[in-house]
Amino acid sequence: MGVTKTQNFTATQNKVASYAKALAHPARVAIIEYLVKNQTCICGDLVEELPLAQATVSQHLKELKQVGIIKGEIEGTSVCYCLDEKGWGEAREMLLQVLNAALPDKRCC
Amino acid sequence: MGVTKTQNFTATQNKVASYAKALAHPARVAIIEYLVKNQTCICGDLVEELPLAQATVSQHLKELKQVGIIKGEIEGTSVCYCLDEKGWGEAREMLLQVLNAALPDKRCC
DNA sequence: TAGATATATCGCAATATTACGATAATAACT
DNA sequence: AGTTATTATCGTAATATTGCGATATATCTA
Numbered sequence: 001m002g003v004t005k006t007q008n009f010t011a012t013q014n015k016v017a018s019y020a021k022a023l024a025h026p027a028r029v030a031i032i033e034y035l036v037k038n039q040t041c042i043c044g045d046l047v048e049e050l051p052l053a054q055a056t057v058s059q060h061l062k063e064l065k066q067v068g069i070i071k072g073e074i075e076g077t078s079v080c081y082c083l084d085e086k087g088w089g090e091a092r093e094m095l096l097q098v099l100n101a102a103l104p105d106k107r108c109c
Numbered sequence: 110m111g112v113t114k115t116q117n118f119t120a121t122q123n124k125v126a127s128y129a130k131a132l133a134h135p136a137r138v139a140i141i142e143y144l145v146k147n148q149t150c151i152c153g154d155l156v157e158e159l160p161l162a163q164a165t166v167s168q169h170l171k172e173l174k175q176v177g178i179i180k181g182e183i184e185g186t187s188v189c190y191c192l193d194e195k196g197w198g199e200a201r202e203m204l205l206q207v208l209n210a211a212l213p214d215k216r217c218c
Numbered sequence: 219t220a221g222a223t224a225t226a227t228c229g230c231a232a233t234a235t236t237a238c239g240a241t242a243a244t245a246a247c248t
Numbered sequence: 249a250g251t252t253a254t255t256a257t258c259g260t261a262a263t264a265t266t267g268c269g270a271t272a273t274a275t276c277t278a
Binding site: 003004025027052053054055056059060063074076077078 | 232233234235236237238239240244245246
Protein backbone atom coordinates (compact mmCIF):
# COMPACT_ATOMS: atom_id res chain seq x y z
CA MET A 1 0.00 0.00 0.00
CA GLY A 2 3.01 2.25 -0.07
CA VAL A 3 2.26 2.88 3.56
CA THR A 4 4.89 1.53 5.88
CA LYS A 5 3.64 -0.40 8.89
CA THR A 6 5.68 1.81 11.15
CA GLN A 7 3.82 1.01 14.33
CA ASN A 8 4.85 -2.63 14.20
CA PHE A 9 8.56 -1.93 14.38
CA THR A 10 10.66 -0.58 17.20
CA ALA A 11 11.33 3.12 17.64
CA THR A 12 14.99 2.47 16.94
CA GLN A 13 14.30 0.61 13.73
CA ASN A 14 12.09 3.42 12.55
CA LYS A 15 14.66 6.07 13.41
CA VAL A 16 17.44 4.21 11.68
CA ALA A 17 15.22 3.80 8.65
CA SER A 18 14.33 7.48 8.52
CA TYR A 19 17.93 8.58 8.84
CA ALA A 20 18.91 6.13 6.14
CA LYS A 21 16.12 7.46 3.98
CA ALA A 22 17.61 10.91 4.29
CA LEU A 23 20.73 9.55 2.60
CA ALA A 24 18.81 7.45 0.12
CA HIS A 25 19.00 9.93 -2.74
CA PRO A 26 22.17 11.01 -4.52
CA ALA A 27 21.17 14.66 -4.38
CA ARG A 28 20.91 14.51 -0.61
CA VAL A 29 24.21 12.68 -0.38
CA ALA A 30 25.70 15.44 -2.50
CA ILE A 31 24.22 18.09 -0.22
CA ILE A 32 25.71 16.46 2.86
CA GLU A 33 29.07 16.09 1.17
CA TYR A 34 28.99 19.70 0.12
CA LEU A 35 28.14 20.88 3.61
CA VAL A 36 30.96 18.77 4.98
CA LYS A 37 33.55 20.00 2.51
CA ASN A 38 32.77 23.69 2.63
CA GLN A 39 32.77 24.04 6.36
CA THR A 40 31.75 27.59 5.81
CA CYS A 41 28.12 26.72 5.83
CA ILE A 42 26.53 27.14 2.49
CA CYS A 43 23.18 28.29 1.27
CA GLY A 44 21.88 28.04 -2.24
CA ASP A 45 25.09 27.69 -4.11
CA LEU A 46 23.74 24.21 -3.86
CA VAL A 47 21.27 25.12 -6.54
CA GLU A 48 24.18 25.96 -8.82
CA GLU A 49 26.13 22.91 -7.73
CA LEU A 50 23.37 20.38 -8.20
CA PRO A 51 21.88 19.33 -11.52
CA LEU A 52 18.39 20.05 -10.31
CA ALA A 53 15.91 22.89 -10.39
CA GLN A 54 15.75 25.31 -7.49
CA ALA A 55 12.39 23.97 -6.36
CA THR A 56 13.73 20.45 -6.26
CA VAL A 57 16.82 21.40 -4.28
CA SER A 58 14.65 23.27 -1.82
CA GLN A 59 12.53 20.18 -1.41
CA HIS A 60 15.53 17.98 -0.67
CA LEU A 61 16.79 20.52 1.84
CA LYS A 62 13.40 20.45 3.50
CA GLU A 63 13.55 16.69 3.89
CA LEU A 64 16.99 16.84 5.44
CA LYS A 65 15.82 19.58 7.74
CA GLN A 66 12.73 17.62 8.75
CA VAL A 67 14.68 14.60 9.95
CA GLY A 68 16.88 17.05 11.79
CA ILE A 69 20.28 16.43 10.29
CA ILE A 70 20.70 19.91 8.84
CA LYS A 71 19.52 23.33 9.89
CA GLY A 72 19.07 26.61 8.07
CA GLU A 73 19.63 30.12 9.26
CA ILE A 74 18.27 33.14 7.45
CA GLU A 75 21.02 35.51 6.45
CA GLY A 76 19.73 38.48 4.59
CA THR A 77 17.91 37.36 1.50
CA SER A 78 19.57 33.99 1.51
CA VAL A 79 19.61 31.04 3.87
CA CYS A 80 22.68 29.42 5.34
CA TYR A 81 22.42 25.68 5.71
CA CYS A 82 24.68 23.48 7.73
CA LEU A 83 24.77 20.18 9.54
CA ASP A 84 22.80 20.19 12.77
CA GLU A 85 25.15 19.15 15.52
CA LYS A 86 22.60 17.22 17.51
CA GLY A 87 20.62 15.64 14.69
CA TRP A 88 23.61 14.70 12.61
CA GLY A 89 25.21 13.27 15.71
CA GLU A 90 22.22 11.07 16.42
CA ALA A 91 21.97 9.97 12.80
CA ARG A 92 25.64 9.03 12.84
CA GLU A 93 25.38 7.13 16.10
CA MET A 94 22.34 5.15 15.10
CA LEU A 95 23.61 4.24 11.68
CA LEU A 96 27.08 3.42 12.99
CA GLN A 97 25.51 1.11 15.52
CA VAL A 98 23.87 -0.91 12.77
CA LEU A 99 26.89 -0.82 10.49
CA ASN A 100 29.32 -1.82 13.21
CA ALA A 101 27.16 -4.54 14.67
CA ALA A 102 28.39 -6.86 11.96
CA LEU A 103 31.83 -6.86 10.48
CA PRO A 104 32.02 -8.09 6.92
CA ASP A 105 34.24 -11.02 7.79
CA LYS A 106 31.65 -12.92 9.75
CA ARG A 107 30.97 -16.25 8.13
CA CYS A 108 27.66 -17.94 7.72
CA CYS A 109 25.76 -20.66 5.84
CA MET B 110 8.65 12.58 -11.71
CA GLY B 111 9.61 9.97 -9.18
CA VAL B 112 12.52 9.24 -11.45
CA THR B 113 15.86 10.10 -9.96
CA LYS B 114 18.31 11.94 -12.21
CA THR B 115 20.90 9.32 -11.46
CA GLN B 116 23.12 10.11 -14.42
CA ASN B 117 23.86 13.58 -13.14
CA PHE B 118 25.46 12.42 -9.92
CA THR B 119 28.71 10.62 -9.29
CA ALA B 120 28.93 6.85 -9.14
CA THR B 121 29.86 7.10 -5.49
CA GLN B 122 26.90 9.28 -4.64
CA ASN B 123 24.59 6.85 -6.37
CA LYS B 124 26.09 3.86 -4.61
CA VAL B 125 25.87 5.50 -1.21
CA ALA B 126 22.27 6.39 -1.94
CA SER B 127 21.34 2.88 -2.98
CA TYR B 128 22.97 1.31 0.06
CA ALA B 129 21.21 3.83 2.26
CA LYS B 130 17.96 3.03 0.53
CA ALA B 131 18.43 -0.60 1.50
CA LEU B 132 18.33 0.51 5.13
CA ALA B 133 15.56 3.01 4.57
CA HIS B 134 12.76 0.75 5.73
CA PRO B 135 12.28 -0.56 9.27
CA ALA B 136 11.57 -4.06 8.02
CA ARG B 137 14.90 -4.18 6.22
CA VAL B 138 16.66 -2.78 9.26
CA ALA B 139 15.02 -5.52 11.28
CA ILE B 140 16.16 -8.14 8.80
CA ILE B 141 19.76 -6.95 8.98
CA GLU B 142 19.64 -6.85 12.77
CA TYR B 143 18.22 -10.33 12.85
CA LEU B 144 20.90 -11.67 10.54
CA VAL B 145 23.54 -10.02 12.69
CA LYS B 146 22.21 -11.35 15.97
CA ASN B 147 21.55 -14.91 14.93
CA GLN B 148 24.90 -15.54 13.37
CA THR B 149 23.56 -18.89 12.39
CA CYS B 150 22.21 -17.62 9.15
CA ILE B 151 18.48 -17.58 9.06
CA CYS B 152 15.87 -18.24 6.44
CA GLY B 153 12.21 -17.55 6.78
CA ASP B 154 11.86 -17.46 10.49
CA LEU B 155 11.96 -13.87 9.42
CA VAL B 156 8.41 -14.27 8.23
CA GLU B 157 7.44 -15.28 11.76
CA GLU B 158 9.56 -12.58 13.29
CA LEU B 159 8.33 -9.70 11.17
CA PRO B 160 4.82 -8.24 11.29
CA LEU B 161 4.44 -8.64 7.56
CA ALA B 162 3.02 -11.17 5.15
CA GLN B 163 5.28 -13.76 3.60
CA ALA B 164 5.10 -12.12 0.19
CA THR B 165 6.15 -8.79 1.64
CA VAL B 166 9.08 -10.24 3.54
CA SER B 167 10.21 -12.02 0.42
CA GLN B 168 10.09 -8.72 -1.44
CA HIS B 169 12.24 -6.95 1.14
CA LEU B 170 14.72 -9.82 1.03
CA LYS B 171 14.84 -9.46 -2.72
CA GLU B 172 15.71 -5.78 -2.46
CA LEU B 173 18.50 -6.47 0.01
CA LYS B 174 19.76 -9.22 -2.24
CA GLN B 175 19.66 -6.98 -5.30
CA VAL B 176 21.92 -4.33 -3.80
CA GLY B 177 24.18 -7.17 -2.77
CA ILE B 178 24.29 -6.85 0.98
CA ILE B 179 22.72 -10.24 1.69
CA LYS B 180 22.78 -13.55 -0.08
CA GLY B 181 20.56 -16.60 0.02
CA GLU B 182 21.42 -20.24 -0.24
CA ILE B 183 18.87 -22.92 -0.95
CA GLU B 184 18.78 -25.51 1.77
CA GLY B 185 16.22 -28.16 1.18
CA THR B 186 12.83 -26.58 0.91
CA SER B 187 13.91 -23.44 2.64
CA VAL B 188 16.44 -20.71 1.94
CA CYS B 189 19.20 -19.61 4.21
CA TYR B 190 19.91 -15.91 4.11
CA CYS B 191 22.92 -14.15 5.49
CA LEU B 192 24.98 -11.04 5.07
CA ASP B 193 27.08 -11.05 1.94
CA GLU B 194 30.66 -10.52 3.00
CA LYS B 195 31.67 -8.45 0.00
CA GLY B 196 28.50 -6.44 -0.49
CA TRP B 197 27.94 -5.70 3.17
CA GLY B 198 31.58 -4.73 3.42
CA GLU B 199 31.28 -2.25 0.59
CA ALA B 200 28.03 -0.84 1.97
CA ARG B 201 29.67 -0.37 5.34
CA GLU B 202 32.74 1.31 3.91
CA MET B 203 30.85 3.71 1.72
CA LEU B 204 28.37 4.71 4.37
CA LEU B 205 31.06 5.01 7.03
CA GLN B 206 32.99 7.30 4.73
CA VAL B 207 30.08 9.70 4.55
CA LEU B 208 29.24 9.43 8.22
CA ASN B 209 32.80 9.91 9.38
CA ALA B 210 33.59 12.75 7.02
CA ALA B 211 31.90 15.10 9.44
CA LEU B 212 31.96 14.78 13.18
CA PRO B 213 28.96 16.24 14.91
CA ASP B 214 31.00 18.81 16.81
CA LYS B 215 31.96 20.85 13.80
CA ARG B 216 30.58 24.33 14.15
CA CYS B 217 29.04 26.46 11.48
CA CYS B 218 26.82 29.48 10.80
C1' DT C 219 3.72 -39.91 -8.41
C1' DA C 220 1.14 -37.32 -4.90
C1' DG C 221 1.09 -34.50 -1.10
C1' DA C 222 3.22 -31.24 2.08
C1' DT C 223 6.30 -27.36 2.98
C1' DA C 224 8.82 -23.21 1.93
C1' DT C 225 9.86 -19.29 -1.22
C1' DA C 226 9.29 -16.57 -5.12
C1' DT C 227 6.62 -14.11 -8.34
C1' DC C 228 2.42 -11.86 -10.31
C1' DG C 229 -1.07 -8.50 -10.22
C1' DC C 230 -3.20 -5.00 -8.10
C1' DA C 231 -4.36 -1.00 -4.94
C1' DA C 232 -2.86 2.65 -1.98
C1' DT C 233 0.45 5.80 -0.98
C1' DA C 234 5.15 8.07 -1.41
C1' DT C 235 8.84 10.12 -3.91
C1' DT C 236 10.95 12.88 -7.44
C1' DA C 237 10.90 16.73 -10.37
C1' DC C 238 9.70 21.14 -12.06
C1' DG C 239 7.16 25.43 -13.53
C1' DA C 240 4.61 28.92 -11.49
C1' DT C 241 3.88 31.63 -7.81
C1' DA C 242 4.19 33.31 -3.07
C1' DA C 243 6.96 35.02 0.69
C1' DT C 244 10.83 37.44 2.66
C1' DA C 245 14.44 40.69 2.93
C1' DA C 246 17.59 44.02 1.06
C1' DC C 247 18.16 48.21 -1.63
C1' DT C 248 16.66 52.51 -4.03
C1' DA D 249 6.21 51.99 -2.25
C1' DG D 250 8.68 49.63 -5.98
C1' DT D 251 12.38 46.65 -7.58
C1' DT D 252 15.46 42.95 -7.24
C1' DA D 253 17.28 38.68 -5.33
C1' DT D 254 16.70 34.50 -2.81
C1' DT D 255 14.18 30.79 -0.99
C1' DA D 256 9.77 28.32 0.04
C1' DT D 257 5.50 26.47 -1.29
C1' DC D 258 1.77 24.90 -4.44
C1' DG D 259 0.04 22.11 -7.97
C1' DT D 260 0.69 18.56 -10.98
C1' DA D 261 2.65 14.62 -13.60
C1' DA D 262 5.45 10.55 -13.78
C1' DT D 263 7.29 6.91 -11.46
C1' DA D 264 8.53 4.08 -7.22
C1' DT D 265 7.49 1.82 -3.00
C1' DT D 266 4.81 -0.87 0.16
C1' DG D 267 1.75 -4.50 1.09
C1' DC D 268 -0.85 -8.56 0.34
C1' DG D 269 -3.71 -12.35 -1.73
C1' DA D 270 -3.30 -15.64 -5.15
C1' DT D 271 -0.56 -18.49 -7.60
C1' DA D 272 3.63 -20.55 -9.31
C1' DT D 273 7.93 -22.97 -8.32
C1' DA D 274 11.01 -26.05 -6.06
C1' DT D 275 12.21 -29.54 -2.80
C1' DC D 276 11.47 -33.02 0.43
C1' DT D 277 8.83 -37.16 2.10
C1' DA D 278 5.74 -40.93 1.98
